[in-house]
Amino acid sequence: MSKTKPFPPTLKQLLLKGNEQIHPGVSVDCVIFGFHENVLKILLLEVKQANIWSLPGGFVLKNEEVDDAAYRVLALRTGLDNIFLQQFHAFGNPNRSDVTFHQLKFQEYGIKIPKDNWLTQRFVTVGYYALIDFSAAIIKADSYDSTYAWVDVQKIGTLMMDHNFIVEKALETLRTQLAYLPIGKNLLPKKFTMPEIQKLYETILNKKLDRRNFQRKMLGFGIFNKLNETRKGGAHKAPFLYTFNDKKYQKALKDGLYGSW
Amino acid sequence: MSKTKPFPPTLKQLLLKGNEQIHPGVSVDCVIFGFHENVLKILLLEVKQANIWSLPGGFVLKNEEVDDAAYRVLALRTGLDNIFLQQFHAFGNPNRSDVTFHQLKFQEYGIKIPKDNWLTQRFVTVGYYALIDFSAAIIKADSYDSTYAWVDVQKIGTLMMDHNFIVEKALETLRTQLAYLPIGKNLLPKKFTMPEIQKLYETILNKKLDRRNFQRKMLGFGIFNKLNETRKGGAHKAPFLYTFNDKKYQKALKDGLYGSW
DNA sequence: ACAAAAGTGTTACTTTTACACCCATGA
DNA sequence: TCATGGGTGTAAAAGTAACACTTTTGT
Structure with a gap:
């Protein structure tokens, strides 16, 4: 500890009184996907002091729906609202x-968390x-003063705790749900x-798809409007x-893309 | 309260000291499906004093994996081990x-639960x-002295809290997973x-299926052994x-029944 | 012998896959 | 003018859906 910063009252309150406002033993973690430059x-957030990366997460307030947490x-981190967010x-x-x-x-502030403090117990986390839309998000690092990064899902290093596992599970879910x-x-x-949406599908599925068949299938879902514009560039x-x-x-979100059976 | 039973020490301990052994704010609830007489x-368990039915559930112990809870x-209620159990x-x-x-x-024992006791807070529950196999289960009601019943999923009445919603979600998951x-x-x-397994599928999907196509598809999965025996009876x-x-x-459980994409 | 439900096969239809040629664009 | 990648259609293959007659069994 080179230098101890003044302990912010809010953090102190969190430590000592957090359990009055926070639902015990439960947290949420968000795997926030964005698609940028075909990747x-x-x-991810970096916990600077710990030199480790983690998923954006948070506590659940008493009287707060877990989904709302x-x-x-999500809103805190991305500034975005009204977003596709799914518990998995x-x-x-x-x-x-x-x-x-x-x-x-807390060490950074010269504070040692007492044993048996509510913060250090096991948390069951609900993954979302x-x-x-990558281009619409304005990312904020948090009051814990982390920094952030958008990381290629193919190139994620070692994350905090079981966060690698959580990301794996999220990807797996995404792959499964892609089908319906x-x-x-x-x-x-x-x-x-x-070509853009195809690239997205190929990335998620980690697999090349036939251009013509992809287009036919996609259009077959009947959820797109074809515009009279083109994107020039290449x-x-x-x-x-x-x-x-x-x-x-919206209908497809509710009913799925196939009926099957 | 006609008569107050002696308060069992275990229940008293649960009330006063439960929070020492139990992970706070989290519970598990199990939707246990069985198939009997083509239904x-x-x-379900009946909370006699409350005259209401509920799902079998329980607390999560500190240091206990939620899945293990x-x-x-499940083992407590059915005597069964090594069972298909899935968080949904x-x-x-x-x-x-x-x-x-x-x-x-607790009222039954003449005890009023103090305000702010850990038991009365909101619990986030994880549904499984x-x-x-209906015929292999030996059901036990619990120490809270409930009784139990196997109830046709089509004829479930009003359950405790959000348990109807939980059952709905379980059924929905089951239907989705049936496909893969x-x-x-x-x-x-x-x-x-x-015919038996077809009936099972028809019940879950709530839909009649063609006998011949069903059989062809099922056998096509290649996960059955045909025996040289028949079931007489009708x-x-x-x-x-x-x-x-x-x-x-086992392979199909891991890889799914289709590849898709 | 009759009613009830199971065994079995074929044909039409739909969906999926594989594949090739022409066209607009920017360098 | 050429390289790049997008637009489009068709034929073969696989999978799904629809459908009828014969067989076994218990009463």
Whole structure:
């Protein structure tokens, strides 16, 4: 500890009185996906003092719906509201506790967290994944003064605690749901091209798809509007732009893309 | 209160010291499916004093994996071990608290639960569903002296708190997973006939299926062994018996039944 | 012998896959 | 003018859906 910063009252309050406002033993963690330059990325925060990266997460307030806690975290971090956010799994490993994380955080202020403080107990965390429009998000690091980064899902290093596992599970869920949910709306800008959404699907599935069959299938879902504009840019024919047909998109979200059986 | 029973020390301990052993604010609830006489049923417990039915559930111990808590509840209730048990959703409504339930329970012993006791706070519950062989289960009601019943999923009345919602969600999950998981192994006896498993599928999907197409599809999965025995009984041709091919079943559980994409 | 339900196969239809040629764009 | 990548259509293959007659069993 080179220098001890003044302990912010809010942090102190968190430590001593947090348990009065915070639902005990439960947290939320968000795997926030964005798609940028044809790469699927997730938003990570760095715990500077601990020199380790983690998922954006937070506590659940007493009297707060757990889903709302996740929305709160998402809005706090991205400035975005009204987003595709989906719970995918609860993680209940008995070793999941943020002891090291919190100790390092508070250590910075010359504070040692007392034994048996509510903060150091095991937290069961509920995992959510969000699909956001990369270009619309304005990321904020948190009061714990972390920094952030968008990291290619293919190149994620070692994360805090079981966060790598959580990301894996989120990806797995996303892959599964791709088959029956209209993914893309929130990951892509309003107007997008077929090659763009195809790239998105290929990235998520980690697999090349046939251009023509992909387009036929996608259009077959009937959830797109074809615009009379093209996106110029490359040394090739300019692809058409599409938007999601909101009404049909909402229906597909509810009913799924296939009936099966 | 006609007569107050002696307050059992274990219950008293639960009230006063439970928070020392129990992970705060989190519980598990199990939707236990069984298939009997061609009807899909779930196991419900009656809270006698409250005259209301509920899902079998329980607390999570400190240092206990949440999944293990669900296994514990399942084993406690059914005597069964090594069962298909799957987490499907966490329920975090801020109103979910067992206040009435617990009050009525303790009232029976002439005890009023103090305000702010750990028992009466909101619990976030993690929902699990299990598929069990109805004929193999030996059901135990719990120390809270409830009684139990297997109830047709089509005829479930009003349950405690949000338990109806939990059951709905479990059914929905089961329906979705039917498309890519080999359901049936745990719901059916070791040997079963095509008409039996078809009935099971029809019940879960709430839809009639074509006998011939169903059989072709099922057998196409390659996870059954056809036996040289038939099940006699009705005034009609005796259907053949099948068993699951364990090796291929396990593989299908892991990889799913289709590849898609 | 009759009613009830199971065994079995074929044909039409739909969906998926594989594949090739032409066209607009920017360098 | 050329390289790049997008637009488009068709034929073969696989999978799904629809459908009828025969067989076994118990009464």
